[in-house]
Amino acid sequence: MQFENSREFAIELDKEDKLSKYRDEFIFPKVNGKDVIYFVGNSLGLQPRSAKKYVDEIMKDWAELAVEGHFYAEKSWWDYHERFSEKLAKVVGANPSEVTVMNTLTVNLHLLMVSFYRPSGKRYKIICEEKAFPSDQYMISSQVRFHGYDPQDAIVEIKKREGENNFRTEDVLKKIKEVGEECALVLIGGVNYYTGQVFDMKTITKAGHDAGAFVGWDLAHAAGNIELKLSDWNVDFAAWCSYKYMNSGPGNASGCFINKKYHNKKDIPRFEGWWGHNKDRRFLMEPEFQPEPTADAWQISNAPILAMAPYLASLEMFAEVGMPALIEKRNKIVAYLEFVLHEIDKEVDSSFEIITPSEQDERGTQISVFLHGEGKELFRFLMDQGVITDWREPNVIRLAPAPFYCSFKDMYEFGQILKKGILSKEKV
Structure with a gap:
């Protein structure tokens, strides 16, 4: 045109x-x-008019039903998070069972690294991009220190070429191959927050797997923005915030993707809690954890219903469009x-x-x-x-x-x- x-x-x-x-x-x-002319949906999306209605529904149910709202509210609270899985799966290119909503973004990345950063022997290094969003830098550094490694040694940054503004896929692949059997995890922001560059997630994920590493993606600037095919790309895990392009409200709940090949496993390292327990047996208060056969197994605490309500309101529009x-x-x-x-x-x-x-x-x-x-x-x-x-x-x-x-x-x-x-x- x-x-x-x-x-x-x-x-x-x-x-x-x-x-x-x-x-x-x-x-x-x-x-x-x-x-206003609003250009910061990459930081905080505008409020959907329907968000207040969704929050008011919860407040009304709380007032009229109190604890019974868990089971008898029109949108019952005990399975409120399940209303997200099918709609979110279409946004990120996943199977509904591979998607859940819980906590906030950096909290979720920390929790997912319990499962997917498992350094052992000479395989202990994490590959990320230079000048990643500061929260990711802090999170990765604290993880390697927690495991007893020096960030200067254990963190390998992919760098831009001198005088260039963006990363080259060939340089990412070269670095993964170079680190090779020392690489435990590749963890990169799917869309660079500073330049807006979209990484070739399919190609990079395959390269990480070829090197024997897990591959995860921080999709804070990608979810609701670009086409994602997390299942088809065989991504191991991903997490994203919901308050940018997905318009859920400030600091709101995070979405997670965990590849189905890790579901229904009791032996995978994972921090566990009541809400990840088999929901059909959750109220039996059994001492042994039985994971939900989906990404919900990574949930720990009750879903924050009031926080999730605006997210669901926005997600309805995503499903419609x-x-x-x-x-x-x-x-x-x-x-x-x-x-x-x-x-x-x-x-x-x-x-x-x-x-x-x-x-x-x-x-x-x-x-x-x-x-x-x-x-x-x-x-x-x-x-x-x-x-x-x-x-x-x-x-x-x-x-x-x-x-x-x-x-x-x-x-x-x-x-x-x-x-x-x-x-x-x-x-x-």
Whole structure:
């Protein structure tokens, strides 16, 4: 399609957009009395209007049924988490039995590493990407120290080539082969939080397995954003937060994937608790743990129902729309945003550098932009004008036009505000 940088063209794209009606299903903050242009769905998704209804249902059941809500609420609490498995499985490309919801992201990664980081003899190293999201760095370092290893020795970082912004798959594969039989685990963020680069998870997973290692993925920036086929790729485990592209609310519950080949095993190392016990026998209070024959065996405590309610509300929309339709719009709106950025770059005495890959299969919803010659005052100007975006040092803004609620008109209007901010001598 031949794009045009005009309001009229953007409005026409919105008229053609089959998902445009979903914009009204979300609540937008306002600046200067107008809905913001919201680019930080990669940090915290907007609130679905239906979220309050789902929470209110729980509050009503709690008030009217108290403890009996576990069994007699319309959405009974004791199996509330089971309502997620089929819908989430379609989002991440898994069998329903391989998906569960529990805890929060880093907690779940720690718990999953009990099962999948089992250093022994000379096989003790973990391969990850350099400058991973800090929480992953802390988590991996603490795990290797817990097992008695020095992080400087046990953690092997894949690095970008000098002068390049993104990782090369060939370099990842080379490093896995180089570490070889010393590699116990490959654990990488499926989408790099800084640049928005999507890793070739299928190819990397196979390489890790060929080296005899477990392979897991942190899908914080991938779930609800890109096409995932965790079962087909034979991934061992994965976890993701739900509050970014999946719009579940701040700090909300995490989703997990555990490959079915590890299900129904009593001998696998795992921290165990009541909620992972065979649910048909859970209330018999037996002393010996009998794992659920699904990913639910990794659950430990009662599901946090109030926290999960907004997640379920959002997930209903994902089930209604489907990932293929979201990805189709994502590709188009990100391409239009990229076009607008290049057009504005031509009109101002500045220099933008998009550090996100331009290839469609190597990026998701996010575009990260180096604003050469511009300081944080430009970011503040954008925020004051109602463009909610994300600043990363030294001078990068991350733009994530979530397809559920961002419009093509937003992309055009952002371009005009950005141009004004660069040309203005009165940036706040």
